Amino acid sequence: MSIIADLSQLVSDAFQELGLDRGFGAVATSRRPDLAHFQCNGAMAAAKQARRAPRQIAEEVVAILRAHPEFDVVEVAGPGFINIKLTEPALAARADEMRLDERLGCERSAAPERVVIDFGGPNVAKAMHVGHLRSSVVGDCLQRLFRFVGDEVVSDIHMGDWGLPMGMLIVELERRRPDLPYFDAELSGPYPEEPPVSVDDLAEMYPKAAALAKEDETEREKARLATAQLQEGRPGYRALWQHFMNESMKAMKADFGALGVHFDWWLGEAAVNDAIAPLLASLEAKGALELSQGAQVITVVEEGDNKEMPPLIVVKSDGGVTYGTTDLATIVDRVARVDPHHILYVVDKRQHLHFEQVFRAARRCELSGRAQLEHIAFGTVNGADGKPFKTREGGVMKLGDLIARATEQANLRLEEGALAKDVDQEIHDEIARKVGLAALKFADLANDRESDYVFNLEKFTRFEGKTGPYLLYATVRIKSIFRKAAERGFEAGTVSGPLSDAERKLILVNFLISSAVQRAHAERRPHLLCDFAYDLAQAFSRFYNNCPILAEEDPAIRASRLALAGLTLAQFELVLGILGIETPERM
RNA sequence: GCGGUUGUAGCUCAGUGGAUAGAGCACCAGCCUCCGGAGCUGGGUGUCGCAGGUUCGACUCCUGCCAGCCGCGCCA
Numbered sequence: 107m108s109i110i111a112d113l114s115q116l117v118s119d120a121f122q123e124l125g126l127d128r129g130f131g132a133v134a135t136s137r138r139p140d141l142a143h144f145q146c147n148g149a150m151a152a153a154k155q156a157r158r159a160p161r162q163i164a165e166e167v168v169a170i171l172r173a174h175p176e177f178d179v180v181e182v183a184g185p186g187f188i189n190i191k192l193t194e195p196a197l198a199a200r201a202d203e204m205r206l207d208e209r210l211g212c213e214r215s216a217a218p219e220r221v222v223i224d225f226g227g228p229n230v231a232k233a234m235h236v237g238h239l240r241s242s243v244v245g246d247c248l249q250r251l252f253r254f255v256g257d258e259v260v261s262d263i264h265m266g267d268w269g270l271p272m273g274m275l276i277v278e279l280e281r282r283r284p285d286l287p288y289f290d291a292e293l294s295g296p297y298p299e300e301p302p303v304s305v306d307d308l309a310e311m312y313p314k315a316a317a318l319a320k321e322d323e324t325e326r327e328k329a330r331l332a333t334a335q336l337q338e339g340r341p342g343y344r345a346l347w348q349h350f351m352n353e354s355m356k357a358m359k360a361d362f363g364a365l366g367v368h369f370d371w372w373l374g375e376a377a378v379n380d381a382i383a384p385l386l387a388s389l390e391a392k393g394a395l396e397l398s399q400g401a402q403v404i405t406v407v408e409e410g411d412n413k414e415m416p417p418l419i420v421v422k423s424d425g426g427v428t429y430g431t432t433d434l435a436t437i438v439d440r441v442a443r444v445d446p447h448h449i450l451y452v453v454d455k456r457q458h459l460h461f462e463q464v465f466r467a468a469r470r471c472e473l474s475g476r477a478q479l480e481h482i483a484f485g486t487v488n489g490a491d492g493k494p495f496k497t498r499e500g501g502v503m504k505l506g507d508l509i510a511r512a513t514e515q516a517n518l519r520l521e522e523g524a525l526a527k528d529v530d531q532e533i534h535d536e537i538a539r540k541v542g543l544a545a546l547k548f549a550d551l552a553n554d555r556e557s558d559y560v561f562n563l564e565k566f567t568r569f570e571g572k573t574g575p576y577l578l579y580a581t582v583r584i585k586s587i588f589r590k591a592a593e594r595g596f597e598a599g600t601v602s603g604p605l606s607d608a609e610r611k612l613i614l615v616n617f618l619i620s621s622a623v624q625r626a627h628a629e630r631r632p633h634l635l636c637d638f639a640y641d642l643a644q645a646f647s648r649f650y651n652n653c654p655i656l657a658e659e660d661p662a663i664r665a666s667r668l669a670l671a672g673l674t675l676a677q678f679e680l681v682l683g684i685l686g687i688e689t690p691e692r693m
Numbered sequence: 694g695c696g697g698u699u700g701u702a703g704c705u706c707a708g709u710g711g712a713u714a715g716a717g718c719a720c721c722a723g724c725c726u727c728c729g730g731a732g733c734u735g736g737g738u739g740u741c742g743c744a745g746g747u748u749c750g751a752c753u754c755c756u757g758c759c760a761g762c763c764g765c766g767c768c769a
Contacts, residue, residue, distance in 0.1 A: 138712060147711055150749080160749080184712050185749070229769070269769055319768095375769095401767050413696045414765070422767040429769050458697070459764055492762085523731050553706080556698085558762085560705080569731035571717050572706095579731070587728055625709080637707070640716085651724090651733045658728095671728095692729095 108211035108620030109200045110134065110144075113190065117146050120170040124163070126152045133190070134621070135614055142179070142189035143197070143614060149186040160186030194603040198666075201613045202601040205673040210680055212620045214256040215627075219447035222260050222440050222477075223249050226453035227374065229266035230354040231275055231308040234361045234505040236495045236561060237454075240484045243550045245452035246367040246686045247632040248482065254684055255627050260444055263358070264436070265374030267351060269429060270319075271312065273333030275350060276343055277325070278315035279303065288342035297345040305357040308350060334426050337379060347376075361505045365543070366686060378435035382427055385435045386420070394471045395420065406466035418463040433464045434473060441475040448478045450630065455483035455556060482630050485558035487550075495561050512542035515567045516575070523569065526693050537690045541575050542567065544687045548574030551685055552636035572640050574687060577678065580643040581689045583650065584675040590656055591668055598672045599665025608645075608652040609670060615645040619677055623684070632685065639681045646674050 110133055118131025130148025137145065149167060153160035164182040171180045171188075176196035183189050192200070204211045225245045228234045245261070252259045279302065280289045286302055287293055303311070319326040336343040355372065362368070386402075389395050395402045400423030407415045418430045440446060451461060461481040468474040486494040495503065517538040520526045526537045549566040553559040569575045591597070605613070622638035625631070655671060658664040682689055 132709095134709085141712085145712090150711070154749085187712065226769095266769060271769075316768095399766075403766075415696095416766055419767050424767080426767085428767065455698085456763060457769085460769090486763090519731080525729085525731080557706085558699095562705095565705090565718085568718095573717090576731080579729085583729060583732090590728065629709095633707085637716090644716090647732060648734090650728080651730095654727065656728045 107213060109204075109617050110621055111213060113144055114146075116174065117148070117167065117171065117188070120167045121148060121152065123170060124166055126156060126163070135618060136189065138189075139611070139614070141183060142191050144190040144192075146188040146190070147186075149182075149188060153186065164188050194605055197610065197613055198601045198603050198605065201616060201670065201673060204616065205601065205669060205676065210619055210673075210676060211617075212254070212623050212680075218256040218258060220258045220260070220444055221252055222262060222444065222446045222449045223252075224262050224264045224436075224449060224451045224453075225369070226451060226457075227263040227265040228354075228358055229271055230350055230374075231271060231305075231312045233305075233309045234358065236487045236503055236505065236508060238361075238505055239508070239546065239550055240487060240555070241452045241454075242362065242365055242367050243547050243686065244482070244484055244555050244632060246365070247551055247635075247684065248450065248452065248630060250684045250686055251623070251627055251632070251635070255623065260371060260446070261369045262371040262373050262440075263362075263369040265354075265358075265372070266429075267347075267354075268337065268375035268379065268432060270329055270333050271316070272336055272347060272350070273329040273331070274315035274319050275308065275311060276332040276336065276346060277328045278311045278318075279346070282311075288346040290342065291340070294341040295345060297342065301349040301353050302346070303349070303353065305353040308353060330424060330426065334424070337426070351376075364506065364509050365547075366688065373436075375429065375432040375436070378432055378439050381435045381439055382431060385431070385438060389420065389471060392471055394467075399423065404467040404471065406463050406470065408466060415466075416459075416463070418467045420467075430460065430464055430467070434468060434471075437464075437468050437477070437479070438473050441473070441477060445475055446477045448480060449474075450480050450482045452482045452484070455481075455485055457481075458483055480630070482555070484555040485553070488558050488560050490560060490562070492560070509542065509546070512546050512563060512567065513538050514542075515563050516542035516545060519567050519569060519575065520693065529692070537693045540688050540690045541578060541693060544574030544578050544682075544689075546574070547685065547687050548577065548636060551632040552640075554633045555631060572636075577639055577643050577682065577687075578689055578693060580646050581675065581678045581682070582691070582693050584646070584671050584678070585691055587655055587668075587671055588675070594656065596656065596664060596668060598669040599662065601669045601673070602662065602666045606653055608649040609667070612645045612649045612670060612674065615642050616673055616677055619681065622681075635681055635685055639678065639685070642674065642677055642681075646671075649674075 113133040114131055117133055118128040121131045122128050130152040131146060132148060133144050133146045135144055136142040149164035150160040152163050161182055164186040167188055168180050168182055171177065176192050177190060178193040179189065179191035181189050223245055225241050228238055249259045249261045283302065287297055319329050332343065336347055394404050396405060398417060401419050402421035403417035403419050405417045419428050420431045421427055437449065440449060458481060465479040468479060489495045520538060520541065526534050545566040552572060566573060567575060569579055618638055622634050626634040653667055655664060655667045658667060679689065
């Protein structure tokens with residue numbers, strides 16, 4: 107158990123002994139390091155509830171806690187803060203205990219849950235771009251985090267593979283190659299095994315088809331018709347669709363592989379096509395469908411709404427279905443497959459209204475079982491102009507190119523700093539790749555997921571400031587110390603006093619890991635882990651500068667500092683691992 | 694128009710109703726006989742958008758207003 111949880115329990119016991127709610131016993135590290143290591147603010151809240159003087163309650167709690175052997179100082183301050191200072195041996199012993207625990211004091215969930223994470227995946231034929239970075243990186247961090255905490259996670263890329271874009275591509279290809287057998291309605295196969303288009307062809311065709319459909323009503327109509335026929339199962343279109351899928355998935359696998367992101371399911375909208383008709387029948391049977399302006403909709407207005415809430419369109423007036431329909435069918439499918447406690451949708455915040463409609467419809471029609479549906483919304487990645495850095499006709503920044511640029515920039519930085527010298531080219535390239543990816547991922551994760559941020563590769567790849575490379579640098583420095591320690595035959599001992607300020611501060615930051623993990627998990631917010639990692643790096647750098655390790659002559663102090671460095675390294679590896687950031691051995 | 698969201702240091706942003714609102718960047722000054730100086734140590738700025746309210750206590754909760762961004766039935 108973490109020390110914060112331990113202390114919280116202790117203080118909660120004291121509140122309980124006084125006949126007060128245990129919840130008031132929550133302990134955190136002190137906001138006034140000059141006064142204490144830890145603090146509890148519960149006495150003031152308890153005073154409000156019990157209608158008593160806060161200082162008096164605090165005094166009573168302190169009286170109970172005072173006997174504890176680990177405590178050096180327990181006192182009341184200000185309006186009713188309870189300040190706690192541990193004795194130095196206790197502080198050191200706690201650090202040592204954490205070092206020996208493979209989870210570094212991070213509790214496993216007491217009630218593990220089954221969680222589906224939907225990455226709101228890329229659309230087939232559209233090349234992955236910067237916009238896909240966030241769902242990939244944030245979603246991946248969440249799946250690692252949830253697994254670490256003990257939940258059972260099923261991640262689904264959930265490709266956009268079944269809507270109007272498919273119809274547009276079919277029409278576009280027919281325009282170019284009317285001779286292909288897929289377009290002969292009389293024919294039902296067999297069709298060639300060789301794909302008629304490559305993924306690059308698709309990426310080139312899509313924007314043209316989209317532009318055409320946008321400006322020309324009859325083209326749009328043709329695309330709609332083709333989409334409907336595809337969904338109804340026209341063999342030639344299905345065969346063509348399969349080719350599109352195969353080609354696109356090859357490219358996606360390359361991109362996600364480069365990012366180090368993996369999925370349990372490679373499903374998409376098409377996967378529930380056969381479930382649409384039964385779903386509609388059951389909705390009809392439940393009386394949930396209404397006819398509105400020629401479309402069948404589900405009303406999702408709820409009592410107490412203070413805003414307009416448009417209905418969810420389930421069947422369009424032309425008979426086609428929408429992504430709202432496939433989202434509902436997908437919920438049913440997931441409940442049937444794994445009966446999750448939660449389904450998390452890691453999707454752009456601009457789709458908030460859509461998810462609110464879908465979630466309401468799912469609840470109203472009792473489709474979601476026990477699952478709590480959550481939109482894990484994220485902000486946009488903007489260019490220097492503050493506008494989304496998105497796929498538009500013209501300047502498309504493909505994800506693959508982006509990673510290449512990050513690697514290139516990382517290379518430049520390594521040269522600037524004369525780092526990663528005297529290693530084989532292969533190893534050098536590997537270091538640059540890891541530094542570039544760390545820069546990209548950390549920059550993305552360090553921003554609160556709901557805020558937008560400006561994409562600035564030059565800034566992200568810096569080794570100074572709050573960046574991925576800075577964290578890697580701190581980690582690599584510790585690894586370097588251990589290599590040298592091994593050469594000289596030095597080994598880590600137990601963390602023990604006397605402790606300098608820098609050591610004490612480093613230990614206190616180390617204690618925060620469990621809270622950071624818990625909060626990041628509870629709030630689904632990776633940036634809390636980034637904040638922690640950065641605080642740790644700063645505390646370590648300070649320790650590193652003030653406390654010589656290998657040059658220390660006292661063997662006990664040297665062994666203790668080595669142990670503390672080892673603990674810190676383990677923390678970096680744990681947290682960076684959850685963030686999905688790989689660390690090189692040297693750089 | 695309705696709804697959502699944001700407004701905190703020169704810039705980019707943190708900030709679980711609690712103590713003296715914090716980081717990074719930028720700027721200035723120190724620190725290399727010492728484990729990797731892309732580091733560390735100091736230096737200082739804030740009408741927390743504005744006005745009310747709740748509270749022992751508000752950047753945090755509530756109401757109104759102002760400004761920006763986003764969304765609002767048959768695209769996904």
